[in-house]
Amino acid sequence: MTKYRFGIRLCFAVILGAVLAAPAAMAQDEEASPKPGKPIQAGEVLSGELNALRIRDAKKGKRVATYQLTSEPRRLPPPNGLCDLETGPETFQLVPANDAQVAQLRPLVGKEISVKIDEVACAQEAGQMSEAVVTKWSVVTKH
Template sequence: MGFAFLAATLLAPCVGAQQNDTPQKPGKLIRSGDVLSGELNAMRVRDARKGGKRVATYQITSEPRRLPPPNGLCNLETGPETFQLVTTSEAQAAQLRSLAGREISVKVDEIACAQDAGQMSEAIVTKWSVVTK
């Protein structure tokens, strides 16, 4: 029950932001090599694959973006607004930990719609790098 409550609490602001009477246009297309910018949020979720161990998850909240085919709008009217950054090393995790709560930009190399139960974002960025100014 705790996970379901946490998920509902974290996703409620995202859902509420899209419930608007005026029709919104789909977001700009994002492709491999494009830059995604937004506020980096750090969350702790339980990973079912790791025996329920709590793991840090990082998410960028940005303007709606469309994904290239076959993903398209991720079953959303305007495209995803929340993008989970998948870390593949401790160095990447440490880099994101130090940037949590800030506005950041990442170069997207690989992106897809969220499909697994328990994912807290609408889209998943599996390969990325932080863009420094």
């Protein structure tokens, strides 16, 4: 019932598949693992695009003004380190301390800004939508 050519075709297909799959397997091995970002210390400047987040307070249910800065990956100072990420956090949640800081950030949403970091930690609570949380900060320059 089977033809002699069927075996030749099957053998050809297996060899062809092995030849085409070998370079892809080697490329995956050669691919470099992502390198951690530059370390960031208190007093350094972090630049990136500012986004507004819609978060409600867990206790009162009121809307809380919160902003997110998307930047290049950065390592945090010990003991936080990489925040259980391979390259360090890329999104930083800016928590305004007062209404003046909210008024300062509101017109900058969607723009590139620079922020001087005074206190930063890894996100650990359920309501935090970023990888790291910046609790003390100040806007340095507007681009």
